[in-house]
Amino acid sequence: MSDNRLLALALVFAPLSLVSFGGGQAIIADMQHQTVDIQHWMTGREFVDVFALSRAAPGPSTLIVALIGWQVAGFFGAVVATLAIYVPSSLAVYGAVRWWHASKDSPWRGVLERGLAPVAVGLVFAGALAVLEAARVDALQIFTTVLVAGLLLYTRVGIYTIMAATAFIFAALQFV
Amino acid sequence: MSSEPAMEKPRVPLSALLLVFFHVGVTSFGGSTAAWLYRELVERRGWLDEEHFMTALTLSQVLPGANPVNLSIYVGSQLRGGIGGTVAATGLVAPPFCVILALGYIYTHYGTSALAHAVLGGLAAVGIGMTLYTGVKLARTVRKPVPILIGAAIFVVVGVLHWPMLPVVFAMTPASIAFQRWSSRKTPA
DSSP states (O other): OHHHHHHHHHHHHHHHHHHOBTSGGGTHHHHHIIIIIISOOSOHHHHHHHHHHHHHSSSOGGGHHHHHHHHHHHHHHHHHHHHHHHHHHHHHHHHHHHHHHHTTTOTHHHHHHHHHHHHHHHHHHHHHHHHHHHTTOOHHHHHHHHHHHHHHHHSOOOHHHHHHHHHHHHHHHTTO | OTTOOOOSSOOOOHHHHHHHHHHHHHHOGGGOHHHHHIIIIIIISOSSOHHHHHHHHHHHHHSBSOHHHHHHHHHHHHHHHHHHHHHHHHHHHHHHHHHHHHHHHHHHHHOOOHHHHHHHHHHHHHHHHHHHHHHHHHHTTOOSHHHHHHHHHHIIIIIISOOOHHHHHHHHHHHHHHHHHHHHHHSOO
């Protein structure tokens, strides 16, 4: 029974891994459909809750699969689901890196790298905006975001100081 | 990779690689993994230069898979081959894997805590601020008007208008590369 569940987790998440072009947000809707409507591993409400948890935790948002796997088959379920979502895409990336590395003496590489730079910059800002929207942040968080970017750009305040101060202030505001 | 030429770059020990990615895995709130990796790999350790980092960043967004994991596979295997990629990705995913299971456990047994929610919300805001900072730093390396326009267009179309990222990237990247090819012919550096 438990083996079947682990197998089911792998069979659901490994294919999603290979179609997650553009990152985890691309497959969240499919993940919800599979988990809630097809496999009945969770209710819609539970899925929304684990989605919020995965946003709050550090690391990639696709780690939501660890929570789904845990719900389905305990600790090993979490491990299998996590491996299933990361290993197939990672192998594809590794292949691409090998190919990229092999063509390192090509005169095209410099041109390619300079051509990719503005694309990267545009996507970094788009990504920041996407996280802001997905997290449904309030005015205080938006203010914090802008303030942190300004502090990092124009002062020498360390990131750990900023993290500690922010955690303290946000906690203290709970008691005001 | 045996064909690696004897470059001036020192060979990065696997333990150092593991430590850096483990550290980033713990601290990368609010989707800030790329920003933390920029800080640790480019700014602090110089394992990658800015151009190379941006190539890695674009490729890890376009290829299938979670962007932070792809970036760690890319950087790890660039520095130390397949084993380096495995070490980097494991170091990156293991800490938040434990954190998220702990959060899940606390949530199912004790419900949500307003205090924890507030603190995590604050840390997520710091993470997004760090991503903005990284975007500004990287944007400074793009100087000519046409590339600036391309970067701005991608932000508006993908970020603001929510067009699907892949077709946009596949349309804009060749245009951007063609421009670089054209301008490098015009002014041979």
